[in-house]
Amino acid sequence: MxxxxxxxxxxxxxxxxxxxxxxxxxxxxTLKEQKEASLFPMVFHEFAPGKADMDIKSGHLxxxxxxxxxxxxxxxxxxxxxxPALVGFVMVLDSDTGVPKGMMSGEPVTLMRTGAxxxxxxxxxxxxxxxxxxxxxxxxxAPYEIMATLLTMKHIKKVTVYNANSYxxxxxxxxxxxxxxKTMFLPPYQNDQELYQTxxxxxxxxxxxxxxxxxxxxxADIIITATPSHKPIIMKEWVxxxxxxxxxxxxxxxxxxxxENLFSSARVFVDDVTQAINVGExxxxxxxxxxxxxxxISEIGSVILGKTPGRLSDQDIxxxxxxxxxxxxxxxxxxxxxxxxxxxxxxxxxx
Amino acid sequence: MxxxxxxxxxxxxxxxxxxxxxxxxxxxxTLKEQKEASLFPMVFHEFAPGKADMDIKSGHLxxxxxxxxxxxxxxxxxxxxxxPALVGFVMVLDSDTGVPKGMMSGEPVTLMRTGAxxxxxxxxxxxxxxxxxxxxxxxxxAPYEIMATLLTMKHIKKVTVYNANSYxxxxxxxxxxxxxxKTMFLPPYQNDQELYQTxxxxxxxxxxxxxxxxxxxxxADIIITATPSHKPIIMKEWVxxxxxxxxxxxxxxxxxxxxENLFSSARVFVDDVTQAINVGExxxxxxxxxxxxxxxISEIGSVILGKTPGRLSDQDIxxxxxxxxxxxxxxxxxxxxxxxxxxxxxxxxxx
Numbered sequence: 252m253x254x255x256x257x258x259x260x261x262x263x264x265x266x267x268x269x270x271x272x273x274x275x276x277x278x279x280x281t282l283k284e285q286k287e288a289s290l291f292p293m294v295f296h297e298f299a300p301g302k303a304d305m306d307i308k309s310g311h312l313x314x315x316x317x318x319x320x321x322x323x324x325x326x327x328x329x330x331x332x333x334x335p336a337l338v339g340f341v342m343v344l345d346s347d348t349g350v351p352k353g354m355m356s357g358e359p360v361t362l363m364r365t366g367a368x369x370x371x372x373x374x375x376x377x378x379x380x381x382x383x384x385x386x387x388x389x390x391x392x393a394p395y396e397i398m399a400t401l402l403t404m405k406h407i408k409k410v411t412v413y414n415a416n417s418y419x420x421x422x423x424x425x426x427x428x429x430x431x432x433k434t435m436f437l438p439p440y441q442n443d444q445e446l447y448q449t450x451x452x453x454x455x456x457x458x459x460x461x462x463x464x465x466x467x468x469x470x471a472d473i474i475i476t477a478t479p480s481h482k483p484i485i486m487k488e489w490v491x492x493x494x495x496x497x498x499x500x501x502x503x504x505x506x507x508x509x510x511e512n513l514f515s516s517a518r519v520f521v522d523d524v525t526q527a528i529n530v531g532e533x534x535x536x537x538x539x540x541x542x543x544x545x546x547x548i549s550e551i552g553s554v555i556l557g558k559t560p561g562r563l564s565d566q567d568i569x570x571x572x573x574x575x576x577x578x579x580x581x582x583x584x585x586x587x588x589x590x591x592x593x594x595x596x597x598x599x600x601x602x
Numbered sequence: 603m604x605x606x607x608x609x610x611x612x613x614x615x616x617x618x619x620x621x622x623x624x625x626x627x628x629x630x631x632t633l634k635e636q637k638e639a640s641l642f643p644m645v646f647h648e649f650a651p652g653k654a655d656m657d658i659k660s661g662h663l664x665x666x667x668x669x670x671x672x673x674x675x676x677x678x679x680x681x682x683x684x685x686p687a688l689v690g691f692v693m694v695l696d697s698d699t700g701v702p703k704g705m706m707s708g709e710p711v712t713l714m715r716t717g718a719x720x721x722x723x724x725x726x727x728x729x730x731x732x733x734x735x736x737x738x739x740x741x742x743x744a745p746y747e748i749m750a751t752l753l754t755m756k757h758i759k760k761v762t763v764y765n766a767n768s769y770x771x772x773x774x775x776x777x778x779x780x781x782x783x784k785t786m787f788l789p790p791y792q793n794d795q796e797l798y799q800t801x802x803x804x805x806x807x808x809x810x811x812x813x814x815x816x817x818x819x820x821x822a823d824i825i826i827t828a829t830p831s832h833k834p835i836i837m838k839e840w841v842x843x844x845x846x847x848x849x850x851x852x853x854x855x856x857x858x859x860x861x862e863n864l865f866s867s868a869r870v871f872v873d874d875v876t877q878a879i880n881v882g883e884x885x886x887x888x889x890x891x892x893x894x895x896x897x898x899i900s901e902i903g904s905v906i907l908g909k910t911p912g913r914l915s916d917q918d919i920x921x922x923x924x925x926x927x928x929x930x931x932x933x934x935x936x937x938x939x940x941x942x943x944x945x946x947x948x949x950x951x952x953x
Contacts, residue, residue: 252610253689254647257951259603294642294660296669299698305700307671309645309658318647320658320673321695324700338700340953342693346649349656349675349689354705356603356953458629462693598606598951602691602707 256353258590258597261518263359266590267397267583268439269366270446273432275586276367277310278415279553280522281579284552287314288578290523295503302327306503311346312585318346321357321580337361341584351602353588357580360587364579365499366395369475372497372571374403375554376520376561380426381472381495382408387464387485387508388478388500389414389424396475396499398436399429401453404473411467415484421460465489466602476508476532487512492566497572498532509570511536517568519547520554520561523576530532531574607704607939609948614710617941618788618934620717620749621797626937628906630663630929631873635903638665639929641874644881646854653678657854661928662697663936668792670694672708672931675821688712692935698742702953704939708931711938715930716850719873720826722846723922725754726905727871727912731847732823733759738815738836738859739829739851740765740775746825747850748779749787750802755824758810762818766835772811779809785793816840827851827859827883849883850924860921862887866920869903870898871912874927882925 258266279341282288307321311490323339330336344350373381381404386393389412406555410428432454440441440447455581461467466488468474478484478500487510496517500508512535521527528537536542551571553559562569591597607777608619631640645658674690681687688710693749712766724732732755737744740763748761759778774953783805791798812818815824819825819840829835847868851859865887872878879888879895887893900910902922913920942948 252612255608257606257608257953259952261603289647291645291647291658292643294644294645294658296640296660296662298662300667303694304702305669306646307642307658307660309647311649318649318656318673320696322671324695326698326700330701332699334699334701338702340702344656344673344675347677348680348683348685349654349677350685351689352951427913526947598949600949600951601610602608602705 253350255351255600256591256597257600258291258353258587258591260356260359261597262591263355263587265454266587266596267359267363269363269402269436271586272363272583273367273370273399274403275582276364276579277371279582280312280552281555282312283578284550284556284595285314286553288312289580290576295303296302302338308577308580310581312578312581313346315327315582315585316346317343317581317585319343319434319581319584321356321577323361325562341580343581343584343588355584355587360580360583362391364583365392365575366399368401368575368579369396369477369497369499369572370399371551372408372573373400373473373495375551376571377404377473377495378493378565380406382406383411383470383472384409385411385413385467385471385474387413387474389421391478392477392499393424394431394435396477398432400473400475401450407453407456409459411459411461411471413464415465415478415480415503419462420461425458425460429454478508479506480508481505483507483510485509490568494568496570497573499575501530502575503530504534509534511539511541513568513570514542517570518562519548519572520551521547521572522551522574524550525572525575527572532572603952604701606702606951606953607948608951609704609706609938609942611707611710613942613947614706614938617938617947618710618714620753620787622937623714623934624718624721624750624753624928627715627930627934628722631661631903632906633665634929635901635907636665639663639762641927641929647768658930659928661932663929663932665695666933666936667697668694668932668936669697670932670935674708674712679820685731692931694932694935694939706935706938708942709768711931711934713742713746715934716743716926718749719926719930720747720828720848720850721750721754722902722949723924724751724846726825726902727842727920727922728755728824728846729916731757733757734762734821736762736764736818736822736825738764738825738827740772741828743828743850744775745782745786747828749783751824751826752801757803758807760810762810762812762822764812764815764818766829766831769811769813776809780805786841827861830857831859832856834858834861836860841919843919845919847921848924849921850926852881852883853926854881855885858886859883862890862892864919864921869913869953870921870923871902872898872923873902873925875901877925878923883923918925
């Protein structure tokens with residue numbers, strides 16, 4: 252029998268902070284580049300097309316001595332049963348012995364590591380002096396994408412938020428954005444006055460909802476797309492030179508957020524080539540023959556390690572297609588387990 | 603947050619009994635045949651070739667409103683660290699909502715459901731009056747295969763045990779077989795005197811180790827192979843007409859227990875066609891062109907449901923290739939969860 256720790260959603264939220272998660276996700280990306288990590292094939296099953304599905308993403312972080320999986324279910328009818336539509340968990344095992352270490356609610360891990368991915372995309376590919384962030388999508392992910400980008404980019408002055416289905420929801424989000432970011436993300440830094448003040452200043456900017464996605468695109472330095480869209484929301488002709496895209500929404504066949512024609516002339520980076528061309532934003536562009544797999548400049552780990560240059564000039568359009576890989580979840584979950592053990596959080600069962 | 607039950611190895615052992623597991627596994631097979639169940643693609647990863655690997659088998663039992671997965675790790679060096687080489691768990695989720703129900707140690711589930719599979723193979727394909735059982739392999743699985751077969755076959759008089767690497771281990775197994783079977787499997791039936799006595803009588807037969815696999819094969823009515831062998835142990839020319847094989851050892855590419863030439867003239871049944879031709883005992887025969895996928899008579903569920911006849915005559919050689927499917931694990935684990943809930947066993951954590 253083995254001791255096995257189970258950590259609930261609220262505790263996972265408390266144990267994670269965005270600054271650390273950004274560092275963890277960068278580490279996962281670089282371990283992958285160094286062949287110290289590998290993804291296993293993804294398992295996907297539709298219980299009822301368009302109504303309920305699940306996927307299992309698994310992998311091995313040799314460099315961190317862990318392997319494991321994240322299972323995420325989506326049941327569209329759940330809210331009518333007073334259950335969340337998305338339910339999931341992350342399971343971490345020791346890759347030197349195969350012994351399970353623990354598991355935790357998947358939702359907070361997913362939100363944090365997906366936010367981090369968007370911010371890391373901006374850090375390595377956007378122009379450093381970028382001031383205007385456009386967020387496409389005002390859902391659960393929105394605050395995570397914004398906070399991560401405020402952490403990685405020093406000069407953001409304005410966040411524009413667009414919701415393709417509802418201007419009102421974008422407006423409602425913006426009305427409380429500052430307070431929300433402060434409440435959700437700053438508590439972990441209360442003992443570090445300097446960092447706390449820096450982040451408070453970075454949060455203290457303008458948040459504007461828009462119903463004019465064309466004008467917002469023309470103005471943006473950084474565009475993060477975080478929607479479940481199945482058709483392009485942003486068209487190529489609206490995009491000014493120098494713009495960076497972090498696309499985090501597309502994670503399964505059929506999803507698409509930006510005009511596939513953008514890929515022909517952009518510098519394209521991904522988290523994982525195989526996933527990007529199978530389920531990512533890159534899929535449509537490759538499928539239509541606008542680019543080939545070889546036109547993907549590199550995976551992001553190579554840029555973080557300085558092996559591949561990101562942007563070559565201020566005129567480049569850069570795209571970071573983040574499909575979301577199990578390694579992000581595993582490294583984040585392992586961090587949660589370590590903190591939980593130190594602090595005696597969660598339930599220790601026997602397995 | 604959801605309540606989530608974790609059940610340790612000893613408790614899982616206590617909650618399972620072979621008679622019930624045989625019924626559960628038959629139900630999983632028939633649900634599959636009725637398209638009320640499906641297997642998801644298997645994930646396999648080798649950490650170090652021949653030294654450490656893991657697999658994730660998952661699936662959906664629509665008819666039982668559950669889905670889930672079993673992850674099993676094998677780390678050959680573990681025993682030197684005082685850890686078991688095989689470590690695993692089964693996770694069960696509600697397929698109407700995606701909510702995780704619970705998890706448990708995988709080892710006792712695997713042993714019971716694999717034993718049940720061998721016995722179910724005998725039940726549906728062996729001659730009903732079979733008296734001689736030959737067990738190839740004297741490892742962890744041996745008592746489970748024997749007990750399941752004694753439950754499904756009324757006339758067994760002798761069990762012959764063969765270990766290809768060590769006659770001594772087979773002899774040691776036989777020396778304590780009766781006591782072992784009684785201690786491991788009969789306690790759950792202590793309140794049913796009639797059943798208890800019946801099973802006690804069935805156990806009270808001859809157990810003989812052999813170092814002559816040819817003679818043992820010539821004598822056997824039922825042969826169960828439960829080894830990790832990578833080459834055939836039983837040759838076609840030794841096998842008498844009417845023999846039934848339940849092959850449960852082969853569950854990954856490279857494994858083989860019986861002469862592939864047996865398949866040309868036998869009636870071949872499997873638990874899952876895709877798995878059988880990819881990782882099962884059937885793989886080599888198909889690969890060498892001795893049979894094609896179409897020569898597999900059917901999956902076992904069809905025979906249990908009476909849609910396909912099993913054996914046609916007392917002269918048929920029958921082969922049941924049981925690769926082991928996630929549905930067996932899931933239905934067994936779900937039963938454990940229900941019993942554990944009734945009896946308040948295990949640890950209830952929040953997820």
